[in-house]
Amino acid sequence: MRKASPNAATTGMICSNSAMTRASAALILPAAIIMGAVVIYPILTTMGLSLTDAPLISLSPPSFAGLSNYANWLSNPDFWHSLWITLIYTFGVTIGSYAIGLITALLLNMEFPGRAILRGLVLLPWAIPEVAAVMTWNWMLDYQFGVVNSLLGSQVGWVTDSAMALWTVTMVTIWKQFPLATVVLLAGLQAIPRELYEAANADGASRLQQFIHVTLPGLKPVNSVLVMLLILYTFKRISIIYLLTGGGPARATEILPVSTYLEAFKYFRLGSASAIGILALAFTFLITLVYSRLFLREEA
């Protein structure tokens, strides 16, 4: 193994502290460098690009544009529309994933034969590649021949009707993401001591009371992290919307990451795209910060 080599020289009866420090640095350095290359470098580059008018195709030196990209976006109603859509989508998906995750977790935490198999099967939507899943939904939601309209006896343009499209992409994303909530909540439920339920039973608490006074508080440690993860993962999601609606119809589903992508790789405006990407990142950061202040601090 590669990792063995940097410290092979430090043979001694008992490893000294400085050797330990060197070992820790040697072990983490390669990953730290890569993390810098894939996180810090891209952010800095994007920030740099956002101050220019760089186009995608020509790599001739772009001219400096100051903060004009930011000014343009912040005064553009499309940007505020995208931000609003992003927030609706993020909260809709988070709430929906949590709700379905909780229902399935409660159900699969009960005792019944064949529980292990169903626990595995419920995770399938998560294991399906995103592209394959979205292609299937595309076909299921087809206006004329799709199975959804046929089963419901409805005539809904799921992805073509601008009033409907945002709810459609929210629904499909919830479907793809709820297993994450199921897994985490199931682990949370199993961590609640059984004695608490026995005591509640002895006190004559009803099932609902047990749920409110034992189960919900018992889930608190996993809840705060789970909701954080759900918000973060949804806020930056792009493939589902990109493949399902392409941001349309008429920008109805154009969340900020989709705007960023379209601006860069469809309209070829790298500078402008970088600015909206950085704005989206700033909002993610703000939400994370506020959230962790509100909900994560007490456990730290």
Place this chain on the structure above:
Amino acid sequence: MRTPKGRIAVLVVAIIVVFALNFPVYWMLVQSITGESMFSERPSLLPRDPSLKAFRRICEAKPIGQWFINTLIVAVGTVALSMPLAAGAAFSLSRYKTRLNSITGLAILGTQMLSASLLAIPIYVLFRRTGLHDKLGGLIVANTAFTLPMSIWVLKGFFDGIPKELDQAAMIDGCTVGQMIYRVIMPLVLPGMVAVSIFAFILAWDEFFFARTLVSSQANWVLSVGLSSFREEFTIEWSDMMAAAVLFTIPPIVLFMFIQKHLVSGLTGGAVKG
């Protein structure tokens, strides 16, 4: 719920819920083997005149084999690149509290905020300059951007589960740090390593966004890009597309079944501990 009757009732409800949630998976399978009668006013919920024609058609019409091999190269390459790095970093994060470690820990959290569309811009520019554009090798490097943080995160949980006393015992017995990791820790954490490798493989296998942006020539496409290209055709052959989706889905699903237990404990271990 302790009565047998109650248990059966729960089983029935659970089966209904789980199968309803998996309807799209079922539908994908059914439609991939449905013959010519897909476009009917009332689609049948059971496969009608089942055949494997769609599978044969896509294999003849599209370079599915080439895409499959490309995807395999990218997924294996991503695992090979990210796992040794992740193992070292995760062990270091689990055992030592240095400043470099806390900065790296923060960077890992930071990656969770970056959307693929933001990352794609600078990576695209960098790859154009360095000639990594339109190369599978470039895609491997780009995929490491998101498999690495995830792998470190989950592996750290596995390392945390191994008591520190074992390290110390090995040191007192005269092991170097390298020997200690190789002889004592690695064997214990091997199941976790395998699980995380497979998870990274699945992530790289499924990845669409970088593949779409960073690779342009069709010969270098991976399956996710090839699959999405079906949609851009003038007339969509839905049964062909569903057949391609099934082919694309089988490897990750099979692997997922193997690691499901480890993955769940690894992810939730990380989530519960924050």
